[in-house]
Amino acid sequence: MTRTQKAPQPARSGRRPGPNSTREDILRAARKCFAELGYDRATFRKIAARADVDPALVVQFFGSKTELFAAASASPVTLVELSAESEQGDPGEAGLRLARLFMAWLEDTDAREAMLARIRSAATEPAAAEMVRQMVMGQLVPFARRIGGANPEARASVLAAQFVGMVWARYVVPLEPLASMSGEEVAHWLGPALQVYLQ
Amino acid sequence: MTRTQKAPQPARSGRRPGPNSTREDILRAARKCFAELGYDRATFRKIAARADVDPALVVQFFGSKTELFAAASASPVTLVELSAESEQGDPGEAGLRLARLFMAWLEDTDAREAMLARIRSAATEPAAAEMVRQMVMGQLVPFARRIGGANPEARASVLAAQFVGMVWARYVVPLEPLASMSGEEVAHWLGPALQVYLQ
Numbered sequence: 001m002t003r004t005q006k007a008p009q010p011a012r013s014g015r016r017p018g019p020n021s022t023r024e025d026i027l028r029a030a031r032k033c034f035a036e037l038g039y040d041r042a043t044f045r046k047i048a049a050r051a052d053v054d055p056a057l058v059v060q061f062f063g064s065k066t067e068l069f070a071a072a073s074a075s076p077v078t079l080v081e082l083s084a085e086s087e088q089g090d091p092g093e094a095g096l097r098l099a100r101l102f103m104a105w106l107e108d109t110d111a112r113e114a115m116l117a118r119i120r121s122a123a124t125e126p127a128a129a130e131m132v133r134q135m136v137m138g139q140l141v142p143f144a145r146r147i148g149g150a151n152p153e154a155r156a157s158v159l160a161a162q163f164v165g166m167v168w169a170r171y172v173v174p175l176e177p178l179a180s181m182s183g184e185e186v187a188h189w190l191g192p193a194l195q196v197y198l199q
Numbered sequence: 200m201t202r203t204q205k206a207p208q209p210a211r212s213g214r215r216p217g218p219n220s221t222r223e224d225i226l227r228a229a230r231k232c233f234a235e236l237g238y239d240r241a242t243f244r245k246i247a248a249r250a251d252v253d254p255a256l257v258v259q260f261f262g263s264k265t266e267l268f269a270a271a272s273a274s275p276v277t278l279v280e281l282s283a284e285s286e287q288g289d290p291g292e293a294g295l296r297l298a299r300l301f302m303a304w305l306e307d308t309d310a311r312e313a314m315l316a317r318i319r320s321a322a323t324e325p326a327a328a329e330m331v332r333q334m335v336m337g338q339l340v341p342f343a344r345r346i347g348g349a350n351p352e353a354r355a356s357v358l359a360a361q362f363v364g365m366v367w368a369r370y371v372v373p374l375e376p377l378a379s380m381s382g383e384e385v386a387h388w389l390g391p392a393l394q395v396y397l398q
Contacts (some may be wrong), residue, residue, distance in 0.1 A: 038323035040239045049298045121320035123236035129372050134261060136374055157368055157377040158388045165364020168355055173328050175323060175335055178356040193392040 025051045030072035031110065034117035039069065066127050066188035072133065073117040087147065093149070095195025096187060099165055102163060103183035116171055121163055130138075136160045147198055155197045162197075166190055222260055224250045229257075229271035230309065233316035238268065238324035265326050272316040272330065286346065293346070293393025295386060301362060302382035302389075315370055318363060335359045348396055354396045361396075365389055 029051035033042035044065065046057040065116065066159045085101055087094070092185035118135075121128035140156035150154065168173040170186065206211065228250035232241035245263065247254040261267035284300055286293070305311045317334075320327035339355035348354065368374040369385065 013346065037237075040237075041323055060235075108334060114298065120322040121317040124240055128214075132372050151343050151376075154380075154388060156375040158365075158392070160374060161364035161368035162361065162392065163260045163360070163362035163364070164367050168318075168363050168367065169360035172332050175356040175359060177352050178360065179352075181353075189353060190395075193357070193361065196243060197388075198392045 002010070020177075022051075022053065022057070023061055026053060026061055026068075028074050028110075030068050030116055031113045034069060034072055034121055035113035036116075037120070038123065039065075039121035039128055046066075060162030063178055069117070069121065069125075069128065070131065072130070074116045091199060092195075093191075093195070094198045098194050098198065099187035100184070103187045106167070106193035112171070114168055114193055118174060119167055132160075132164075144197075149199070159194065161195050163192070201397060218246060221250075221256070222390075225252060225257055225260055226271050227309075229267050229310045230316055233268060233271055233320055234312035235315075236319070237322065238327055239263075240318035242356065243267075268316070268324075268327065269330065272313045272320070272327070273375070290398065291394075292390075293397045295390030296393070297393050297397065298386035298390035299383070302386045306382055311370070314366055318366055331359075331363075345394075348398070358393065358396050361389070361392055 008133075026047065030042070030047045033047045033050060036042075039048070040101065044055045044058050047068070048058050051058070058068065062071065085097070089097060106115065118128055118132055122132050136156055139152055140160055144152035144155040144159065166178075170178045171179075178189075181189075213261050220371065225246065229241065229246045231247060232246045235241075236245070243254045243257050246267070250257070257267065261270060284296070288296060305314065316325055317331055323333050335355055339359055340352055343351035343354040343358065365377075369377045369380075372378075377388075380388075
């Protein structure tokens, strides 16, 4: 990770790129800390040390830990963009396509860390659990509705359970051999189970 | 569930049931705290308050938090006992049988709390994650081996991912409508996805 430590003031002067890159550095450091340590253990102090800034600056930029968490764990790519792609093509292969898209999405470091930040943090922090609920309601339920079939809300919640279970087993525990498989291998295991809820 | 907990820590006098029931009270309180709060937030002080004992007594009985966690999150019924039952009958229904057994197992308060304690705690505490790995290796891998098919280790890890994902979505987040369903309804959603790895 590169550190481009710059001017700490949030007011943008328009003359130098400092505040933006500092904010980005803090966000990236926070995302990594929440992803690796979960909500409670990712302290302002650890996040500041990782971003190589003063802890007071983190507070100045983000105010509260809840706000910092929300900003840091926001995904750069949403699940709904993935799922839209999976709707193209042979319906009998939709589970495998969705699994492949999900695994490819997790290859992106920021996306994976944002997901892990939410999963680890939701285990103890209600604000993180609420973000997971909103993500499912806002993204997976409309997807489940589009693919048709009864009970879109129930389908969305079991799909979410499968995604989370896989991420949890592969990255949080981590469980072998799942942790060492390629994304394509995982997709081959996950796809048929997703397929159950896509037809 | 029967509790056959015997000889606690200090010497048993055989005259009064005090130490046994105190130890049990502490274990039950710890299990509830770890299940609700996760490893970090379940402090000795909170556990002691819940068991209505002095925090020093918790230390006296269990020594360290790791030891208390291990004792509190040990399951009264193991997954392997469940899975053995699921091996009887029509192989095409094995997933549904296993899902039903798992849901019935979760109806038991102690079993559910032991599972939740591990899942919430594994999100941040390596010792808890190690217990999850051991449970999967010790119980699900032999089960996957018995039901046959290639890659028992891989099957065990994806089965574990499905169990955990469901528990996580139903109890940790919790996600609706999964959280409000009856165990039988959840089994009907979960069963077909388990079935994928049981044939």
